[in-house]
Amino acid sequence: MTTIEKDWAERVRAAAAAKTPLCLRGGGTKDFHGRETAGEVFDLRANTGVVAYEPTELVVTVRGGTPLAELEPVLAEKGQYLAFEPPHFGAGATVAGCVAAGLSGPRRANMGAVRDFMLGVKLLDGRGEVLKFGGQVMKNVAGYDVSRLVAGSLGTLGIVLEVSLKVLPRPVAEATLRFELDEAGALRRMNEWGGQPLPLSATLWHDGVLQVRLSGAEAAVRAAADRLGGERLAADAAAALWSSVREQAAAPFALAPGEVLWRLSLPSTAPALGLAGRQVVEWGGAQRWLASATDPAQIRARAAELGGHATVFRGGDRSGAVFQPLTAPLATIHRRLKQSFDPAGIFNPGRLYPEF
């Protein structure tokens, strides 16, 4: 154990004994996400550094407090990257925060989510014990897959001390194409193209315009671009576009007073939402952002009806339900799991669901 690990384990044990809630915090760039949580701020930024990086093994092991902005250039130097294209949402975003938030960028539908790239985790649990799950290899089925469970758990299961992530070579070539299409036409097109052997790496529809990114081998991107047609964006404009979507810096994400930014995760073929508000469609139709002042109950009901779920992503009432409520048997399993990692209930209580 490192000195930091020892100190933190002690602090966790003391907090558990005193039942003091802790608000786990890295760069604080995703403080807006999830329910409001009270508790003593536990700053995790001191635990930094790349522990091991072997480009030929496609694995990087990195400490939780390491800023994404430091890790990404290390990978880029070897021509590699985090293929789930994580949003930073601010300068200080850390690796542990990225994993705990479980948010993935425009490449998600084609390349996978954070959880798909998790190979291993070193976790400090609510008993103050350091536990390691998974490892540094691509294939590993020894024991339950706790490392993927940690992705998206919003710090409620433990402190992410270290993660091992699968990394991939950066695509050699990219191209972004623009098409004028209405919502229904764009949804159809995204799904049809998704079923063809095309090197798609992102899709985006907003306000009558569908934009599609292709990534891969030079020849494959060229052939696909020729086949799909549309208007081709200049490389710098394309890079700016995808980064502004990933970081939600693009204009449609700016909220007017009273508006809430909803994230609806749906089957990609789900029809148009038919809800009032401004919409951005990503992930081949599987992720739909809705800036709206509509009644939350109506939005959740519509998401459920379409076979998915809705999250209050920004704004709104963060003391109520932020995530889609769970069915009774799943809520029981969640409660038991939370308790098994954090028996005193000290880590980010209530951040995910009010009950834990």
Place this chain on the structure above:
Amino acid sequence: MTNTEIEMPAFGETERDFSAVDKVRVVEALSRVLPAGTLMYETEDLRPYECDGLAAYRALPLVVALPTTEAQVVDVLRICFELGVPVVARGAGTGLSGGALPHTRGVLLSLARFNRILELDPLARTAVVQPGVRNLAISEAAAPHGLYYAPDPSSQIACSIGGNVSENAGGVHCLKYGLTVHNLLRVRGVTIEGEIVEIGSGALDAAGYDLLALVTGSEGMLVVVTEVTVKLVPKPQLAQCVLAAFDDVVRAGDAVAKIIAAGIIPAGLEMMDQPATAAVEEFVHAGYPLDAKAILLCESDGTPEEVAEEIGRVRAVLEDSGATEIRVSRDEAERLKFWAGRKAAFPAAGRISPDYYCMDGTIPRKRLGEMLTAIQAMEHKYGLRCINVFHAGDGNLHPLILFDANQPDELERAEDFGAEILELSVALGGTITGEHGVGLEKINQMCAQFTTAEVRQFFRVKAAFDPAGLLNPGKAIPTLNRCAEYGRMKVSKGHVPYPDIPRF
């Protein structure tokens, strides 16, 4: 006693004793909810279920239940929960780690009759299937739409998707296309308490914890799977394979690293050592160079342009890495011929030896040379031969230890040989199982890979789904007691592991 000990379920400390389970009572209760012909309890009817793909371990269950509806599964599980009866779920029974080995005091719950593809949506690229559907049957059904289900374990003509979920099955293409966990959207299952749970959805994620990841690869310890939604992906237009020969195993391993370092993720990247090549060549005549110390098979897929570009780059790397011979498949027939040898590795082992024991350790690729050298030394130590096939792209090694179970103590030597390989895999920074699962086979080696605190946490996770510890007890996660005993066992030579299990 500390808090930690209080919260750990007792079944994590010592395996539960189920000797009090009353067969008559179990049969009577189950026959009330299962129609005639779906419940078996006579010895001759139980016999076909006594083992899975790991035939060295056999046991007869108390009864076999073959439900045909989810409602029957709910009823069976509720009864078992009430009566405290262990339940072992079984798909096609092709598993290689004894995960579906019956419990002698329990119900063997076969999902074989859940064999329908319920829905296939080509536009959404998803299929909703019952757990007993065969892996390959999904790809066959999707083929008319130009789609397929990517994970392709070598047993794909026989293995079921429910079993694939339970084991997080891989295959030769998983470096590029992922494991089962990367290709699932939803699992519907039943808890031991008889509650139906929907884990995941038709969307790419679900609210709450990622239980889909937790359930995938959980070896039937958390829920019984009754329905699965899988992702389908477009079939590549073209695939081409490069066969490269090397006069040194380590050089072949280095070539693998160089391919990856060049930014190439091949669709498949396999390696075979000389004894493995010789064994399969005699069997399938794939035309492999027999003088090579190792051969690599590297497959590229995609559009014709993409494949041509990638093959060119792969060839350059291989030449640069000192390959003594490079062949590129000229047509589909030749590509299949290149693969025929690799795919015949297991049957070929069966042909040159009465029995073989397949290991599944995964190591960082750069440690391959060390591992192979160590295996050669172990061949002398245990007096047994070993041939090596290797999913080189992702570091997953399948040494096949050759033995003859009819010779006194050969099985035992093979097991000790295997255990040493697995423990070395952990020591080299890898894992004891890449894709076959722990089951019963590797349960002792789990003690080498995980600490007591981690094992405790695994049992707590299990208890969150199965508080009474009735689903597949004694598998996948070793009790602390077992680990303590194994610690002693390793020093007491000649001790037979699991004396309670009949051997053949």
